[in-house]
Amino acid sequence: MICGVDEAGKGSVLGPMVVAGVAVRSAAVFDDLGVKDSKTLSPAERERLFPLIKKRCRTAVVILPSEEIDRIRREMTMNAIVARAHAQVIEKAHPKTAYVDACDVNPLRYAETVKSHLATPCEIVSEHHADDTYPIVSAASIIAKVTRDREIEKLKEKYGDIGSGYPSDPVTIAYLSAYIDEHRVPPPIARKSWKTVSALLGKKSQSSLAAFF
Template sequence: MICGVDEAGKGSVLGPMVVAAVGVRSADIFSDLGVKDSKQLAIQERERLFVLIKKRCRVATVVIPAEEIDSLRCEMTMNSCVARAHAEVIQKLAPRTAYVDACDVNPFRYAETVRSHLIVPCEIVSEHHADSTYPVVSAASIIAKVTRDREIAKLAKKYGTIGSGYPSDPVTIAYLSAYIDEHHSPPPIARRSWKTVSAMLAKKSQSNLSAFF
């Protein structure tokens, strides 16, 4: 068996990161599906393919919440955190070869990092833009993206309109700013170790201090 691995939400300031692996006997299983990198697909198409991929393939996912990411970043870099999660989903499927979307400028070094976290031997093929090159990685990107979108929807029901969770999303930044104004601290779903959060806290603290002068 081979598997493809990808993640969604690595750079998000709110919510979890989701890592997914899709295992198949042959990539031919995707020949009639037209899988692509999830970012190139409309929401409805991602949802449709999500169901079909789960029916046809073995799938493993890991959801890492914001609080856990902050904790892990006290011990390792974000790339190491992703590599460890990649290894975790690979081990769940135990393939002979795993194709991973490299989260390091050096894809060969990234392959070694993933391999260092594995208990069962597996050949790691690490490449940049693997989610566009290998259909099995494209499938994993779809599983990761849809799973994360559903996790964000659950958080939105509890915390209100939070947007996509990414720093580039004005809705997310507006939510984060308003929450800090009201509670004087970031929400539980925020990655406190992110510069987006620390910069916002520093700016608001400076603004509050200037009111006394």
């Protein structure tokens, strides 16, 4: 059994990070699917491939909400959080070899970090851009991306249009800014340990102080 692992939402300021694993006996199951890195596919194509991958492969998912990420970041770096989540997915899949998209400038070091969280021995192949190189990691990226997109849609039903959740998204920043203006605190779905949030809070605080002079 081999497994591919990837994540979606690592850098998001709003909403969860999703780590997904896809396990198969042979990567040949992807030959006729045309799986690619999820970032290069349209939402419609990702949605089309999602059930096909689920039908042909064993899949495992770990969802880390924003508040849990904030809590764990008091103890470890974001790369370490991702590595531990990668390991959790690998443990669920029970593969002999796992291919992971390295979340560290040093892929070999990242592989050792993932191994340190495993209770069951497994060979870890850690590479940058593994989601481009290995179809099994591409498949995992699709499962992670679609799952996260669905989680974001659920949050939109409760909180309104929050955009994609990424700091580069003007809709996300506008939502975050307006929420802080109204409530004086970040929304529950924000990663409060993110610099984006602290910078906005600092800016709002300075504006409030300036109003007194």
